[in-house]
Amino acid sequence: MRSLQRSFLYFSVLLISAILSGCSQKFNDVNDTVNLALFGETDTKLTQDEIQNLPYASIYARVADGPQAFMVLALAEPKISLNKHQTPPAQAIRLKWMSSDNGMLVTENGRIVKTLNLPQGNLIDTSSSEPDPLTLGLHLSSTPTSWQRSIDWQPDYHYGYTLRSEFARQKDAVILSNDTPIEALHFTETVTASSLGIEYQNDFWLHPITGKVLKSRQKLAPSLPYVEITLLKPYS
Secondary structure, three states, X not given: OHHHHHHOOOOOHHHHHHXXXXXXXXXXXXXXXXXXXXXXXXXXXOOHHHHHHOOOOEEEEEEOOOOOEEEEEEEEEEOOOXXXXXXXXXXXXXXXXXXXXXXXXXXXXXXXXXXXXXXXXXXXXXXXXXXXXXXXXXXXXXXXXXXXXXXXXXXXXXXXXXXXXXXXXXXXEEEEEOOEEEEXXXXXXXXXXXXXXXXXXXXXXXXXXXXXXXXXXXXXXXOOOEEEEEEEEOOO
């Protein structure tokens, strides 16, 4: 555990107050949570024992070609529906993963729906009147393979851009989670931003039984970089 302790950095009290103000608290000890958040300048790697001994959900994240970061779950909040007549799916929980350089990734069923304080720019909002196929379970034959959403991102104030997605199953794969091989279903998401004439591809690797996203490579927005996430310890 000595190497683990050397890796962890502290947030300032001011930062914690600003970020967590008005938010529901998942953990009993917020200080412990943020003490475990890390977004270092070189690749971070923990042993399997260190990861399992932590009482918090955790991921590895890499933005573009930057260093691999170890991040922990700071908050888990129910998704808020803007339509009072629309009830969000019971499993629609937004997870907020924190880093010691003030960065945040917000995910919903494995999809990045918002970011904060990333140097290249940020995904400000993701909205849709349709459930995300990732939420419904891409591994199920009943799940639609088409989806449409609207996103906002910065810099340059891009608001209300429509993205259309087509999902396709690829050859099953074996992925590595902290050097542990895991069999996974591989799905690609072809995303089209027609108004910009841009098309790109996201990749998702799912647990073959639960459909939970184990690993992903997602482009935040047409002009923003890819983020690669590997699930280490799931939220429960």
